[in-house]
Amino acid sequence: MGVLKRTVLQLNASYEPMSVISARRALTLITKGVALVQVATGIQVYPGIYLPSVIRLRNYRSYPRRMQQVTRKNIFLRDGFRCMYCGARSPKVMLELEHIVPRCRGGKNVWENLVAGCHECNQKKRDRTPEEAGMTLIHRPLPQTIHTSSHILKQMGAEVKEWQTYLWQDSDGDRRYQYVN
Numbered sequence: 001m002g003v004l005k006r007t008v009l010q011l012n013a014s015y016e017p018m019s020v021i022s023a024r025r026a027l028t029l030i031t032k033g034v035a036l037v038q039v040a041t042g043i044q045v046y047p048g049i050y051l052p053s054v055i056r057l058r059n060y061r062s063y064p065r066r067m068q069q070v071t072r073k074n075i076f077l078r079d080g081f082r083c084m085y086c087g088a089r090s091p092k093v094m095l096e097l098e099h100i101v102p103r104c105r106g107g108k109n110v111w112e113n114l115v116a117g118c119h120e121c122n123q124k125k126r127d128r129t130p131e132e133a134g135m136t137l138i139h140r141p142l143p144q145t146i147h148t149s150s151h152i153l154k155q156m157g158a159e160v161k162e163w164q165t166y167l168w169q170d171s172d173g174d175r176r177y178q179y180v181n
């Protein structure tokens with residue numbers, strides 16, 4: 001069923017947003033009694049069972065590892081799908097994963113050394129540091145923290161209206177992460 005591929009926002013028992021999961025996974029958690037439906041959609045999956053849009057865990061869990069992984073997608077989400085050198089946004093430009101300190105110079109695959117960069121800026125920078133290339137980063141890339149995860153979730157859920165109350169309830173979000181639009 002196509003609807004089972006839809007995404008569901010998973011909240012911790014504390015109402016803190018945790019991750020975005022598939023509807024199939026959400027229904028499993030509900031069936032097992034691990035989670036409760038917080039917000040349901042009008043879509044009926046089985047007689048009397050509505051597809052959830054937001055679920056909440058019955059018991060508190062520590063933070064999911066998945067959100068902490070250094071992946072291309074997580075880096076792009078953190079950087080708001082913008083080139084961190086010129087500010088151009090995807091899909092206007094093709095974004096690539098950019099090592100601030102190049103790999104050949106010992107730069108590591110870590111949150112602090114990776115940013116989204118457009119093809120043009122990457123070509124210009126080549127195997128140099130930003131200083132050597134005379135380029136400036138728009139934002140210092142932040143390491144993974146609970147705030148980064150929160151920021152990533154906000155980016156993932158930006159289009160889903162009924163998630164906003166839950167995604168934006170922690171108003172003490174990382175202020176270093178305010179993007180200029």
Ligand SMILES: [Zn+2]
Nearest residue numbers: 083086118121
């Ligand atoms: Zn660029």
